[in-house]
Amino acid sequence: MLWMPLHAKIHRTIRSRHLFERNQRLLIAVSGGQDSLCLIKLLLDLQSKWGWYLGIAHCDHRWRSDSEANAHHVENLAKTWGISFYLETANEPINSEATARDWRYQALCAIAQANNYQYIVTGHTASDRAETLLYNLIRGTGADGLQALTWQRSLTTGIMLVRPLLEITRSQTEQFCQEFKLPIWEDSTNQDLQYSRNRIRQEWIPYLRENFNPQVESALAQTAELLQAEVEYLEKAAQQLREEAMNMGHKEDSLSSLPSLRLNRRVLQKAPLALQRRVMRQVLQQRLTDAPSFEHIEKLTALIIAPNRSQTDPFPGGVIAQVEGDWICFK
Ligand SMILES: Nc1ncnc2c1ncn2[C@@H]1O[C@H](COP(=O)(O)OP(=O)(O)OP(=O)(O)O)[C@@H](O)[C@H]1O
Structure with missing residues (x-):
């Protein structure tokens, strides 16, 4: 041959x-x-x-x-x-x-x-x-x-x-x-x-x-x-950060099969913007049926340093995110 x-x-x-x-x-x-x-x-x-x-x-x-x-x-x-x-x-x-x-x-x-x-x-x-x-x-x-x-x-x-x-x-x-x-x-x-x-x-x-x-x-x-290697690395780091930010924020929602979600802002504030955006994208990916857009991710990321009670417009499907003190809550 x-x-x-x-x-x-x-x-x-x-x-x-x-x-x-x-x-x-x-x-x-x-x-x-x-x-x-x-x-x-x-x-x-x-x-x-x-x-x-x-x-x-x-x-x-x-x-x-x-x-x-x-x-x-x-x-x-x-x-x-x-x-x-x-x-x-x-x-x-x-x-x-x-x-x-x-x-x-x-x-x-x-x-x-x-x-x-x-x-x-x-x-x-x-x-x-x-x-x-x-x-x-x-x-x-x-x-x-x-x-x-x-x-x-x-x-x-x-x-x-x-x-x-x-x-x-x-x-x-x-x-x-x-x-x-x-x-x-x-x-x-x-x-x-x-x-x-x-x-x-x-x-x-x-x-x-x-x-x-x-x-x-x-x-x-x-x-x-x-x-490819960089994306893999960043996605893993974002996943860890997301888990850290959700820690203690995870409570079961009696009305829906999805656990209601909140993210700790203090944890997220210490992280670089690249990871903040990725965490928000991962969260939205789990919640939305379509891939989240750049605007969706930016709106949610802005809540990390926004004043108390700030909130996003409804995402497709009706969910909104709102600041409650140290937490970003999804409703
Ligand atoms: N009709 C098909 N049946 C089986 N496998 C396919 C078919 N079309 C594409 N693929 C697989 O997907 C790969 C990428 O497909 P794409 O359409 O991008 O290229 P392509 O121009 O068809 O490639 P190729 O030169 O192999 O034909 C192909 O190399 C082949 O392995």
Whole structure:
């Protein structure tokens, strides 16, 4: 077998980041595009060293007219390689990117659960990470959005999503596919510039590459990597602070199943603004059905030093927060 630098790199990444152990069952999400083909070929070539059992899952969103042919194409590849193949087909065509993603992860989890896989593996690359970072930068998400795509994430109990290609760029996966003559299924919608994701990929990144930094994708992916560790650290610190601020403030509310909540202002006043904001966001995340907005978090954070009896406007769902001496109370 031809062993390329990419094989060695992925082998090292998997080992050093503890992405998988030996003899595990891995379900590989294969669209048929260059990234997931590169992924499955790399894992197949490493399979004997690690003793994995590999399966391929494909999701047919029925979005494109060639989607059924695409699914057959992936199925045939699985047959050629002698790997189990699982197909989920949407009941009706899904034509929005966000809905397609949600449905896809649900479908992949269902396949994994039914067939006893603990890992779902996708072909997201450093280029995807760079694009996600830029996309979230212009939406104003802060560090949490800029950490853009993590190596591992729990999807549901007992099932992890793992992305081993986060340090490999799209031009590397393309070159790898050419080298091994892997039959890439070209996704026609990737050319469609009505999707902001495609405009970032086809217009913004090339502009940055040509005018600012030839390695811009790796540079942005590296930024995401640094931010990931920082976000993790800050979230843990905020969680500890929240627990400290809630201490003794935790009393059962007889009218609701949620414990009524109060936060101690003296504890919060000693903390840096970065943690104050994170505590407030965590609290709101638990209380609101939608993700809390920047304004919601700022209003609540302002109560930490506001005069007694100050209060916020109602949050969606009607809850308000009010200062009662040393406490911020939620009603
Ligand atoms: N229809 C699908 N069926 C199975 N897995 C998918 C499907 N679409 C995407 N994935 C998985 O999600 C990853 C990221 O998907 P995304 O749509 O961002 O990229 P893509 O352009 O489809 O990537 P690729 O080059 O692998 O096709 C893919 O690498 C693949 O692992």
